[in-house]
Amino acid sequence: MIDPATLEPLADDAWPARERARLGGWRLNASSGRSMRINACWPLEAPDRDPEAALDAAEAWFAARGLPPRFKLTDGVFAPADLPERLSRRGYGPVKETLVMIGPAEGRDDPAIRLTRAPDAAFEAVFTATAGDPEDGRERLEALSRIPAPACFARLDIDGAPAAIGAAAVGGGFAGIFGMRTAPDHRRKGLARRVLLALLAEARDLGADRAWLQVEADNAPAIALYAEEGFEPAYAYRYWIKTPA
Template sequence: MEFAIGGRLAVRITPADVGKRVSVRRRADDGGAGAEFADAVGILTSWDDGVLSITRKSGQSVRVVESSLVAGKVVPAAPARRRGPAASFDELAAVTARAWQPVESEALGDWRLRAAGGFTRRANSALPLGDPGLPLGEAFERVASWYAERGLPACVQAATGAEGAQEALCAELERHGWWREVSAEVRIAALAPVGDRDADVAAVRLAREPDAAWLSRYQRFATPGPQVLRVLGSGPSVWFAAVPDDAPGAGPDAAPAAIGRCVVDGRWAGFMAVEVAPERRRQGLATSVMTALARRALDEGASAAWLQVEEDNDGARALYDRMGFAAHHRYHHFRPARRTHGAGGTRETPEG
């Protein structure tokens, strides 16, 4: 990272640059002899009382004491090195939301409050796309109250890492005591190469609805209630894939060896719920499921693919790397802190 201009370092940012992408260098210790430096690049989300807050594309917030700055400048958006289709954050946010719809939804200005009896974070979180029509502090309180009325933990889904994403909102959530519980990547790719893969799709069965066997492999619940089927069945054009278990002795009602779900929405095909039985992994079954679903989506006119993968799911990330999926942005689920009381006084702890 280069800050020198004519051989000199300079701080060329001010509080007026809040909201812009910046690059800064700061002293990492007390600045004495042998001082080390640390760099940060991200959106400058605040500059208050001598402290800067910079939100990186990963969603991590970095606090920088103004007096520790040795260099800083506004930098343009990172150069595009994408693979696959061009896509804006707004377009993908809308497409991904339509593929995983809640049972209940209510508007808060331009935000959507979503609930589905607690089945998945995506269907039970506020989607803050636009202006809530209230000051943010009041909007966050309204979100918390809405979920409390339904006996659900409050949750807000917000994104970072793409032009037009929500770094400033993430910083405001943290300032109001919300904490980042989990993060995931939204990845995109051209659809045709996924459908063109040399995969064994003969055994993959496609259906419009999940049967009991499919649901038994999708291990995200104890007993699938009506809200599960509502969420899974939501979307413009939904397909379910299954590879039957061909092990000796496996009956027709046995859990499939592999499953997947695809939602076709205009030019986009979204892949979800790709799961393989532990004893059948690394046999190409996930690739077969996705290839079969991709071919069906191509038949319906789709040309681009997307999926979501949690950042700690190394096996899935490696598979999607091989299939040509590249990160577009990250989204995060934020929970509010609650106040607890003890011998040490009042403190904030994350809500479970």
């Protein structure tokens, strides 16, 4: 369906961290410490030094920024091959399994949905209202504003008030779907589906043939929604974090 080694670099570039660095094929991302994707090391290819030295350097890099070290290990795409064992010996363990789903960039236009190239105040209002942690919401909004062009932001208003939103980053023939949120008073009305389809239609116009998205493995309602629109699980990843002694 898709080689994770092809898609993962696109995923990293589509949701850029505030600060980025490299240890050879290991990508270091740091922001405010909330969203794991932009506060983790992505060991996609071999590091530029001995693996144990690379682990030392990655831990030091996060420590210098006041952040806990995290490693994002994608099924079949991490180097060296024994990295899980090396992390286990250092007291790390896997958490938060996430699925990457792939589907066609096929949607439909919806005249009720406003499409913009940057998030506006109304988009941000919905995003903030649906964030359980204000700091987490702020960090993710900052990441949304860093999505490279071409990007698309969708907002659906109900009775003059913003009700549902979503965003897409387009690159390498793919559209990455992010920030799908629905205001609490408007959930279970099919609004998320309308936003998704509008984003997919716009992404195709921007050159995408296929789309990908990331969803937590235990989020059954979201997985079912995406499956109905032709998305299938392609692979999974997990974060490795320090576990209590």
